[in-house]
Amino acid sequence: MTRQLPPFGEGVRDPNRSLSNHACWAGQGSVTLNLKKPEARRLALDLVATCDVVIENFGPGVMNELELGYDALRRVRPDLVMFSMPAAGLTGPMKDIRTYGLSLTSTTGLDSLVGYLGGPPIPVENAFSDPLNGIFGAFAILTALHHRAATGQGQHIDYSQQEAVMQLVGPAFLDWELNRREGGPLGNRHPRAMAAPHGVFPCSGDDRWISIACSSDAEWKALAAAMGSPAWSAAAGLGSIAGRLAHLDAIHEHVAAWTQGQDVNALAATLQAAGVAAAPVLSVADLLHDPHLTARGTFVEVTHPLGFRETIYGAYVKMSVSQPAVRTGPMIGQDNERVFREILGLSDERYQALVDAQIIF
């Protein structure tokens, strides 16, 4: 489905040219099988027999309907690690819940915490849970592979995206447990009220902001000094975090009046030099030009097999020994011949017959 999403490489609408998702598939292979046909399912089983891990994100029961459930796969690969990641897990009264990635978070309590102070919940406009669950799912699979290395035993991982994302609510959950208190939107305030000031403040230009967080009295003193020690900052009580929290709205207004009109990058550098945790709030366009992300090679340009150049994210974790080489995402079915003829050993005739019958297509 995501192959149909614009924008497309060189503006040509083509399922091999969707720019929006290639980064997620970087380095992967692709085969095409029509799983509605029994012969395709047999090929899938033959392929699974050569694999360590199967990853799927259908709703609960769909793999069983395809006759590719864990029991079927385990018969051909006894130590298989199978990873299923439905929205709310494989069992339980809500297992068949329908959500989108961006609304799944509403069932964890997380969405109830996003918004301006005292206001209604504001929707996060893309599925934060999608990349989070993809990456964290890799951790789940690796734990099972570690267990397999020690015992020889595979298993079927029941990964509920809801339960994984709900971990982010941990501190607020404990407030419910210990005090029966419901959290709510806090704007950019510290979730545990342990830093002040703590927010984003306007700078010069269109929609430019700087984040400033003072988690210690020393940081606050440094900020006050950087602002030129205005009279209001010397008011009694502001030297302690409790005092600053008591006057947080007024402090934030003062800081905003000071940041307004200043250049965000110069201000961040000035505040950092003074010992204040401050950083620019980046836009999408900034991501590609920010000197820090540029220096770290966060985004890289690669050449797609169709010849166009595209920019995707690179290895966003830097490994000192085994840094991965990032390649473009696969064309549909680009690995059919390698997989079905070389790995599974189909003869030329048999392979061609399967292609002609649209089993491999």
Next chain:
Amino acid sequence: MSRGALAGIRVIELGEGVSAAFCAKLFADYGALVVKVEPPGRGDVTRTWGPFPGDVPHPEKSGTYFFLNTSKKSVALDLEVGADLARVRELIAGADVLIENLPVSELERYGLDPASVAALNPALVMISITPFGHTGPYAGWRGHDLNAYHLSGASHRYCGRPGEAPLEHGTFAADFFGAMTAAAWGLAAVLGRERVGSGQHLDVSSAEAIAAAFVGGQNIGGYAQDGKWERRTGVGMPLGAPATILPCADGHVWMLALEPGQWNGLVEVMGDPEWAQLDMFQDMFQRAQNSDVIYPFIEEWLADKSKFDVMARCQAAGVPVTAVFLVGEAAEQEHLKERGYLVTLDHPDLGRVRTLGAPFKLPASPGGPSRGAPRLGEHTAEVPASGSEGRRQGVPPVRRRFRRSAPRACRSRASASPTSAGCGRARWWARRWVSSAPRSSRSSRGRGST
């Protein structure tokens, strides 16, 4: 009792706050032996964060600390004190993984920068989680979760109303994202040690991880090619409708009905109102273009409805509408209880505490919190004084394993000073907490004692 999937992995945790602690908790809850090093007297800063029962501060009763530190051991050692630092270095010398979130300048001051740590233990996987990372012009910057999240582009693009401040995600979103990312890549490095022939250092910037995987993934290709980019709208999905959070009688619902079947289902649940037949509402794009008309209609219908009732009726009609659960409502949902997601643990100061359980289920090697968070320094006495464990006891098993397969990486062992690279810590780890020791260590210990 079944051992956790990560039994046998020995982890040292250094630092403060959310990111390193949560990453190490993930290892601990799945069976790794995790030793958390805290400053004596005050402990991890999250011990002061609460929530505390009845809002009475107590260093052993912080809910945030409790959540982040289940299944771990706590040793109170002061990195500013030479003898304590030496003990930490010995722990590191015998560990498989070091998870830390200290500023680079502090690592260097303690002689715990990646190069020094690699010399101390070439087989170690060192995982550094910081807001900005160890390299690049912001590497030396001070930063907290707030700064990292807003540097990622996530807020400017996806969260907040136009013209108003971009918003954080309502929790320590960058710290958590960075921690989960670090756990995944870090465990891969642990499993890959035999293959690459050594341990290695992982430099995780939580801002960069979100900038790449969340924001960049779906925005940067189009921007790089066409120069077009977008920013937050305050609406859930501005191109299709309905796709936003709307108020109802007792809270809010995530109102989503995009595909034709979903829209038809919603219309049916709403009782087939006349307005829904208007031409301007016949596909999701048209509905979005007329959102100023359609959202008031839907809000009017929702005004006297309960969010869970709306959710149940919509879900039954195949419409992906959900209630916006408050934290307590999320905590008490029957679904999670039936799945056994919530676990209750004993704690000497907090009593019985219910917390979030395993984030994923491994039937063959169950995970999840096995013990409440440790008291400050509860396990300090189990750590021997520096140098007290025998240099006579031979080469630590982890390094033995790598000697043959990793000539290049292990050559640096020769350059480590005899005192810092003294022997026996891995043996000490294995003997001291043998219940968590891996098979390989046990057999190595047998060999090592000859």
